[in-house]
Amino acid sequence: MEKRVVAALGHHAVGTNFPEQYKAVHASVKVLADLIETGCQLVITHSNAPQVGMIHTALNEYAKNHETYNAPMSLCSSMSQGLVGYDIQNMLHSELMDRGIYRTVSTVITQVIVDPYDEAFYHPVKVIGRILTKEEAQEEENKGNYVVEVEGGYRRIVASPKPIDIVEIDAINALVQAGQIVIAGGGGGIPVLKQPHRLKSASAIVEKDLTAGKLADLTDADILLFLTGVDQVSLHYGSSHPEPVDHLSAAQARACMADGEFDETGMQPKIEASVNFVSQKAGRKAVITSPEKALAALRGEAGTTIQ
Ligand SMILES: Nc1ncnc2c1ncn2[C@@H]1O[C@H](COP(=O)(O)OP(=O)(O)O)[C@@H](O)[C@H]1O
Numbered sequence: 001m002e003k004r005v006v007a008a009l010g011h012h013a014v015g016t017n018f019p020e021q022y023k024a025v026h027a028s029v030k031v032l033a034d035l036i037e038t039g040c041q042l043v044i045t046h047s048n049a050p051q052v053g054m055i056h057t058a059l060n061e062y063a064k065n066h067e068t069y070n071a072p073m074s075l076c077s078s079m080s081q082g083l084v085g086y087d088i089q090n091m092l093h094s095e096l097m098d099r100g101i102y103r104t105v106s107t108v109i110t111q112v113i114v115d116p117y118d119e120a121f122y123h124p125v126k127v128i129g130r131i132l133t134k135e136e137a138q139e140e141e142n143k144g145n146y147v148v149e150v151e152g153g154y155r156r157i158v159a160s161p162k163p164i165d166i167v168e169i170d171a172i173n174a175l176v177q178a179g180q181i182v183i184a185g186g187g188g189g190i191p192v193l194k195q196p197h198r199l200k201s202a203s204a205i206v207e208k209d210l211t212a213g214k215l216a217d218l219t220d221a222d223i224l225l226f227l228t229g230v231d232q233v234s235l236h237y238g239s240s241h242p243e244p245v246d247h248l249s250a251a252q253a254r255a256c257m258a259d260g261e262f263d264e265t266g267m268q269p270k271i272e273a274s275v276n277f278v279s280q281k282a283g284r285k286a287v288i289t290s291p292e293k294a295l296a297a298l299r300g301e302a303g304t305t306i307q
Pocket residue numbers: 009010011012047227228229230232233234235236237261262263265266267
């Protein structure tokens with residue numbers, strides 16, 4: 001029987017600029033096609049922070065030269081879903097055709113509901129866009145935006161609220177149930193606030209790992225697969241004695257998080273999403289590994305499995 005797998009592609013699997021994206025996605029679709037050939041039904045999601053930064057910078061340069069206002073973050077996020085989604089959908093389609101497999105691959109521009117009272121709105125953590133001068137940083141602050149000092153200047157930071165629901169989930173599930181390959185929730189999805197008659201965009205970037213977990217739950221996936229820059233999760237990462245782990249129970253993973261074992265923006269969201277996903281239904285598993293080890297990891301011969 002086919003296993004339904006939500007595959008979340010990180011920076012290593014999608015690249016951080018145009019030339020890198022072309023090469024990285026080209027390599028990643030081979031892995032995705034291998035997964036399909038071994039009987040996985042795929043729902044794909046991906047990173048976008050570098051891409052959204054590029055789009056934001058480009059549109060703000062345009063705004064400066066044309067005396068118009070800066071691009072809303074929601075538009076930048078939607079463009080990043082198209083920018084990365086298009087490459088995956090085009091290259092995966094070609095890779096499958098080369099292997100004699102015809103399967104439609106489509107990208108769903110995805111919005112996620114966030115809570116207007118999410119504490120994250122008061123503690124922005126996601127760094128985006130180019131390096132700003134002191135004057136530009138001051139201008140951003142005058143507009144109510146947040147900046148952080150970095151080497152060489154300042155950068156804008158935005159809030160990263162938790163995803164509560166996926167607006168287009170019925171469309172995504174209709175495609176999944178029709179046996180099609182779907183790319184959804186790219187860059188964590190476009191955050192929106194639910195109002196009585198509309199969805200109001202929020203100036204934020206949702207953590208894609210948490211949206212991947214939500215997507216896996218709402219598509220009733222069997223496996224949540226994170227394809228990141230390392231083969232395995234390590235305990236004491238960054239120390240002189242890192243300990244790669246093959247397997248963690250949800251309870252062990254929860255305890256590690258409580259001990260502050262994982263960094264807030266790199267590994268922690270993958271662990272949190274994995275624990276949430278596997279805790280909601282028996283028989284599920286989450287796997288964290290590199291694209292190169294994906295097949296072996298699904299066989300339990302590599303990666304870190306949380307179950
Ligand atoms: N405990 C850990 N175990 C392994 N890698 C870790 C750990 N903590 C941080 N990392 C680093 O974090 C990276 C994953 O974070 P990031 O690159 O932001 O994710 P993504 O692949 O989703 O873009 C890994 O490639 C590794 O370099």
